[in-house]
Amino acid sequence: MMRLSSMLVRNTKLCVNVNQMQVAAFSSKAPEMIKVEKVGQKQNVALIKLNRPKALNALCAQLMTELADALHTLDTDKSVGAIVITGSERAFAAGADIKEMTNNEFASTFSGSFLSNWTAVSDVKKPVIAAVNGFALGGGNELAMMCDIIYAGEKARFGQPEINIGTIPGAGGTQRWARAAGKSFAMEVCLTGNHVSAQEAKEHGIVSKIYPADQVVGEAVKLGEKIAEQSPLIVQMAKEAVNKAYELTLQEGLHFERRLFHTTFATKDRKVIY
Numbered sequence: 001m002m003r004l005s006s007m008l009v010r011n012t013k014l015c016v017n018v019n020q021m022q023v024a025a026f027s028s029k030a031p032e033m034i035k036v037e038k039v040g041q042k043q044n045v046a047l048i049k050l051n052r053p054k055a056l057n058a059l060c061a062q063l064m065t066e067l068a069d070a071l072h073t074l075d076t077d078k079s080v081g082a083i084v085i086t087g088s089e090r091a092f093a094a095g096a097d098i099k100e101m102t103n104n105e106f107a108s109t110f111s112g113s114f115l116s117n118w119t120a121v122s123d124v125k126k127p128v129i130a131a132v133n134g135f136a137l138g139g140g141n142e143l144a145m146m147c148d149i150i151y152a153g154e155k156a157r158f159g160q161p162e163i164n165i166g167t168i169p170g171a172g173g174t175q176r177w178a179r180a181a182g183k184s185f186a187m188e189v190c191l192t193g194n195h196v197s198a199q200e201a202k203e204h205g206i207v208s209k210i211y212p213a214d215q216v217v218g219e220a221v222k223l224g225e226k227i228a229e230q231s232p233l234i235v236q237m238a239k240e241a242v243n244k245a246y247e248l249t250l251q252e253g254l255h256f257e258r259r260l261f262h263t264t265f266a267t268k269d270r271k272v273i274y
């Protein structure tokens with residue numbers, strides 16, 4: 001099936017109508033809805049700031065295309081050891097762009113595989129840390145959960161409010177909540193649309209640490225710096241091994257881990273002596 005991203009025409013700012021679905025096509029060279037910079041003492045952490053403040057960083061096609069392009073570029077940039085994604089203090093992201101979805105119909109959504117291009121975020125091989133302040137709702141919450149680690153500000157609000165607009169999570173919400181927080185809490189989140197506080201999200205394993213709002217990004221960058229000090233090859237293996245815990249049976253996962261562990265002995269990185 002043709003992916004949404006492959007339908008995008010690069011280096012143009014035209015909006016085109018494909019199978020009744022509004023698809024925006026934008027330049028990958030000059031992002032307008034995200035800001036990307038290299039930060040940290042060694043400039044080895046990439047900081048991506050979602051930057052669509054008037055719409056609370058709603059994840060429209062342009063923003064997601066720019067984000068996917070940036071992640072792809074950073075994933076192959078050897079000077080970058082970790083990536084931090086953040087929003088503003090008011091909103092990490094308030095979800096997929098509801099206005100853009102207004103005229104979507106079943107046929108175009110289904111045949112165009114709406115939202116399938118969002119997997120670009122979880123395809124990144126380097127560690128990705130979400131630094132979440134404010135609203136992380138719907139697709140915004142799903143975007144955070146696609147990242148490897150979530151640091152949250154004290155007033156962060158997570159949730160899947162899709163039920164309030166007559167739909168369900170479409171970018172992993174039902175699956176990732178259930179795997180992280182268990183069936184009961186996942187059901188509550190997805191069936192009510194209730195917001196979840198940072199503290200609750202931490203209790204349920206979604207968030208690893210909570211900081212005052214103005215410290216979250218700095219702490220996430222420090223974490224990125226610490227990871228970036230490690231061997232990139234071994235970090236990639238460790239990330240892949242942990243992610244397999246979501247895909248495989250315990251026996252398969254243990255076998256996969258053991259084999260990757262054996263593989264580390266074939267690397268120069270393993271020969272570091274302390």
Ligand SMILES: C=C(C)C(=O)SCCNC(=O)CCNC(=O)[C@H](O)C(C)(C)COP(=O)(O)OP(=O)(O)OC[C@H]1O[C@@H](n2cnc3c(N)ncnc32)[C@H](O)[C@@H]1OP(=O)(O)O
Nearest residue numbers: 054055056058094095096097098099135137138139161170
């Ligand atoms: C993957 C899927 C299917 C999805 O993600 S579906 C979308 C799931 N997300 C949601 O349902 C959240 C929708 N947003 C809200 O509930 C409220 O905006 C919040 C987040 C609670 C914030 O409320 P408030 O602080 O009162 O701010 P509010 O005035 O509503 O929003 C500010 C602006 O952002 C816009 N906005 C907020 N969320 C948006 C979204 N998901 N899509 C498009 N625009 C959005 C909103 O329309 C408003 O724009 P304008 O001033 O032009 O009217």
